[in-house]
Amino acid sequence: MKNIKTADIKVSFGGKNDPPKNDVLIYLLKKAYRGELLCHKAIIDWEGIKPFSNYCPKITQDFENHFLSSIKNEKYPPLYVYQDGDKFIMSDDYTSYHLYQKYGHDHVLVVVLGDPEGKYVISKGEAFKLPPPTVEVINK
Numbered sequence: 001m002k003n004i005k006t007a008d009i010k011v012s013f014g015g016k017n018d019p020p021k022n023d024v025l026i027y028l029l030k031k032a033y034r035g036e037l038l039c040h041k042a043i044i045d046w047e048g049i050k051p052f053s054n055y056c057p058k059i060t061q062d063f064e065n066h067f068l069s070s071i072k073n074e075k076y077p078p079l080y081v082y083q084d085g086d087k088f089i090m091s092d093d094y095t096s097y098h099l100y101q102k103y104g105h106d107h108v109l110v111v112v113l114g115d116p117e118g119k120y121v122i123s124k125g126e127a128f129k130l131p132p133p134t135v136e137v138i139n140k
Contacts, residue, residue, distance in 0.1 A: 048120025
């Protein structure tokens, strides 16, 4: 892992090969990174996870191998979500989302922007401040 400046990240939305922009997620992430919104790691039943859109990225074999290796080593890649009603909206990592789906996971590790509640919450941890993002280079 290496730390990078978030200002150096170039993100595009809405293009032919880009995920759609989720203004709610962006707003909540900004609040969480400023320490204005606490987060919780939680285990959520798969049925409670709802993707923001039907976007499906091209998944490289390198990423899929990395994902499977992480799962094998019990280092489950968390999905960042926020609660909307009884569902948890995911729009940050469509690649991992689709791989969790492909491999039939019944429940998923998530980082909830806020305090998760409801029938889909299997367990949740203590509240915490979201640390600055890091980037892991998978394809070299």
